[in-house]
Amino acid sequence: MKLVITCEHGGNKIPSAYAFAFKEHTDILKSHRGWDLGILDVFDFVKEEANFYKASRISRLLIENNRSLHHKDLFSPYTKILSKLQKKHIIDQHYLSYRMEVEQEIKKFLDQGEKVLHLSLHSFTPQLNGEIRTTDLSFLYNPKRDEEKFWILKMRKSWKILSNLKLRLNYPYLGTADGFTTYLRKQFPERYSGIEIELNQSLLKQGQFSLLLKQNLKTMIQQL
Template sequence: MQKILITCEHGGREIPEAHGHHFHAHQELLETHRGWDIGALELYEKFVAAGADASFFSETSRLLVELNRSLHHPNLFSDITRQTAEVEREAILEAHYHPYRQQVEKTIQTFIAQNHSVLHLSVHSFTPQLNGEIRNADIGLLYDPQRKTEKEFSALWKQEFEKLDPDLKVRFNYPYRGTADGFTTYLRKLFPDEQYGGIELEVNQKYPQCNAGIWENVQQIIVQSFRNAVNVRS
């Protein structure tokens, strides 16, 4: 049996009190797409309400520590926290980074030990424009093309999107590569294709930042298309 795992690594822009003094001059930055994935937590909650076997989210700002990056990645810490003492950076990892990632990894291990496979959906959003470039997509489905499970499910999900709203522009491995450094990429190294499939969902932030009714409708389409794809595949 397949288990559905939903996560949201960039759900908020919270800065723990112990590290707040580093951010006094950066309050406006925290509100931008650099501080959090706008709309992602709201969408994550709708996925969970529609049915998930396990779910985890974080509301700690990515400007404190980037939960979707490996320990060796140069952007694990932001320009703000990279300048702090090593002892403080280690404390941040111990309090926020390791606990989050370990609980997700342990949940996958538990499901697999029970002879289940796992479909992991990691919910994100992206800014409509970056460095002067307009992002040409409404939805991005990020996966590893070498992983049969992920490739087939992403194709199926895109078909379900087209049935519900053919005007939504859904693209594969855009605006980022599905094989770039990330939590799903890390987890693929631990679990084989037949046991684990990791899909990163990227939603254009123009929707959570526009008319509430339009955003609500887009969320319903995203969640329903996912559930339809899961049902077809099972």
């Protein structure tokens, strides 16, 4: 088995060519809407366990790397106003360049006869639209795929031994919703498993507790 670890929302950077679109909205870039707070630090802590890893540091408000090209929210309200030529450049330079490299590496492993487990790391805001998210972390997967069910059972058992943090499955989002892993399942219907790991941002702000969380996550990955 080959392990791939990615991080689609690792940063909130805006290329200088498009800074004008956010001139009056710098605060939004620092919020959970601009990026997955704290997740890049987690990614950097565990990435060496992977056979291939990659993170995007471009803000999701420039372009949403975890959505399909046809998705209505591919571009944010701040970039939907850009010209077709500008949008094409963003897609080519910051969307396709990221996703195609990951896809090509997965294909290479599969062509070698390997199975691939892809862990896509994310974090979620503890409160959204008045709703309190009542879990510490979650694994998102497709329950109709036997190999993903196998990995979920293995990860769930390992996590239960390592930590008493509250774990849920397919929460606060469904693992079958539009996303990078959903796209890759269609490209690689056999021997590919895509699982998103969602961490509560409130945990990632708690110093030593955040370190323990990262250590436990790394140990779980090592046991796969």
